[in-house]
Amino acid sequence: MRPTRNLMLVTLAALAITACDNKAANDTAATPEAKETAGDKTLAKGIPADSKLAAALKAAGLDATLAGPGPYTVLAPDDAAFEKLPAGALDTLMKPESRADLTALLTYHILPGTILASDISKAIDAGQGKTVLATMGGGTLTATKEGDSVVLSDGAGGKAKVTQADDKRSNGVIHRIDGVLMPS
Amino acid sequence: MRNWMLAASAAALAITAPALAERGGHGGGHGGGKDRSAQVERGGGKVKGQADKGRGHAKSEANRGGGKARFSQNVDRGGDRGPNRGHNKAERDDHRSAKAVRVERRDDEGRGRGRDDVRVVRMDDDRRRDAVRVRDFDDDDGFVRRWGQHGFARGFVDGCPPGLAKKDNGCLPPGQAKKWVGTVLPTAFRTSSLTGPYRDWYRDDDRYLYRMGPDGLIYRVNRADNLIDALIPSYLNDYGYYPVGMAYPSPYNFYNVPVQYSSYWPDDDDYYYRYGNGAIYQVDPRTSMIRSIVALLAGDLAVGQRLPLGYNTYNVPLDYRAQYYDTPDAWYRYNDGYIYQVDPTTQLITAVIRALV
Numbered sequence: 049m050r051p052t053r054n055l056m057l058v059t060l061a062a063l064a065i066t067a068c069d070n071k072a073a074n075d076t077a078a079t080p081e082a083k084e085t086a087g088d089k090t091l092a093k094g095i096p097a098d099s100k101l102a103a104a105l106k107a108a109g110l111d112a113t114l115a116g117p118g119p120y121t122v123l124a125p126d127d128a129a130f131e132k133l134p135a136g137a138l139d140t141l142m143k144p145e146s147r148a149d150l151t152a153l154l155t156y157h158i159l160p161g162t163i164l165a166s167d168i169s170k171a172i173d174a175g176q177g178k179t180v181l182a183t184m185g186g187g188t189l190t191a192t193k194e195g196d197s198v199v200l201s202d203g204a205g206g207k208a209k210v211t212q213a214d215d216k217r218s219n220g221v222i223h224r225i226d227g228v229l230m231p232s
Numbered sequence: 233m234r235n236w237m238l239a240a241s242a243a244a245l246a247i248t249a250p251a252l253a254e255r256g257g258h259g260g261g262h263g264g265g266k267d268r269s270a271q272v273e274r275g276g277g278k279v280k281g282q283a284d285k286g287r288g289h290a291k292s293e294a295n296r297g298g299g300k301a302r303f304s305q306n307v308d309r310g311g312d313r314g315p316n317r318g319h320n321k322a323e324r325d326d327h328r329s330a331k332a333v334r335v336e337r338r339d340d341e342g343r344g345r346g347r348d349d350v351r352v353v354r355m356d357d358d359r360r361r362d363a364v365r366v367r368d369f370d371d372d373d374g375f376v377r378r379w380g381q382h383g384f385a386r387g388f389v390d391g392c393p394p395g396l397a398k399k400d401n402g403c404l405p406p407g408q409a410k411k412w413v414g415t416v417l418p419t420a421f422r423t424s425s426l427t428g429p430y431r432d433w434y435r436d437d438d439r440y441l442y443r444m445g446p447d448g449l450i451y452r453v454n455r456a457d458n459l460i461d462a463l464i465p466s467y468l469n470d471y472g473y474y475p476v477g478m479a480y481p482s483p484y485n486f487y488n489v490p491v492q493y494s495s496y497w498p499d500d501d502d503y504y505y506r507y508g509n510g511a512i513y514q515v516d517p518r519t520s521m522i523r524s525i526v527a528l529l530a531g532d533l534a535v536g537q538r539l540p541l542g543y544n545t546y547n548v549p550l551d552y553r554a555q556y557y558d559t560p561d562a563w564y565r566y567n568d569g570y571i572y573q574v575d576p577t578t579q580l581i582t583a584v585i586r587a588l589v
Contacts, residue, residue, distance in 0.1 A: 109523065
């Protein structure tokens, strides 16, 4: 997505300058340093390029979403999590004809705004042991605690645990999880 | 109903009439798209040299409906807990010097009063009215309510928004809608204000009005000639994102990026941006193929509505947490480029506080 990235970075930098001026946006050149800094710390860059998740995001065109302004909270299943899916399930999802299903699955792992583990924890406490989280895909997840870990329950009766929380990025935060969540 | 249909047919014949031709140059008209291939309209904020390139409403400096500039000013929260909350809105709107001074937080959901020029902040009144209406909503839903094809899932009769159904104007079947482009907006819809989050996404400005039409389409009306010049699909279908590789639907192929993102994603020679079905897509200008999804829009929060299920958790972006944090008096929740303020007691969303992009 090179052209997209460059455009994103140029406009990002241009907007940063314009915000200071309080004027309407004009074309302003971005310094190479500004471009690099902005580009390296996005959610997109926080997902290993050779991972199954990265491949799935790219197929669905969502890699650009995670390189944009966001912010989003990404629940990122690792490769082992994808391997727990029924045999062939991921391959089927990666086919062009399954694009809508793939997008639905991935957007179920993207939440609006920046939600840290401590935010979830507070909401769980306030909710007497659980809280519901809205996803960009439209369904919801239920979050509970098991010991110190946050556990997410999906619409299909499955669960995944947050194994590594709060990877803060320039446009959101990533929590790594050990399962793939299913909307239904 | 028959009268306007006849008028619409007549107007449809004149769809490429001079009224739609772009004005060119500064504050260039939308109509430039008509001179090009297909029905693609170019819009956006970048000046690319040639004066004859059509530019959407997002471009103009003085009266842009969107843009980060107006929100980058400091919205001082110091004194705004309690009765002063309304002041934030005055600051938000001060760039639109010509008309609207403040924003009215109406919750009338399509039964709008059509006062599109002068709007008045009425925080407390709105909240009282909202409290009455919110009892219609059922909190026990297992899913976050989405602004679907006909607004919230409840309250619609035969697929039409309630205001229209009551007036017995009927609804247009889909596909008929594109024939409206280039026609005069029928009187019935002139006062139908946008519902839910769309009121913060598409704001009337000096050049355009946005009105909710039948079947959940938003009509953009050019103030100068009172003609509909663009349609925007307002439905947020569950899981209904357009897939990458599909052609962006031509009836909606106009620059329609919501205002809070329009300066971030203007059209240019290499990239077009189109909103639809809950996302902003990057579209190839020549083939109209969707190349990627650049943003996902939840469309869950709107002033006057109750905080939906799934938003109990604080989700304000890190850079804004020092300024907007939950207290017993006010909660803050982020959605679609805006931070919203919530009354914790009533769970009502009481204000749009600021835009981020």
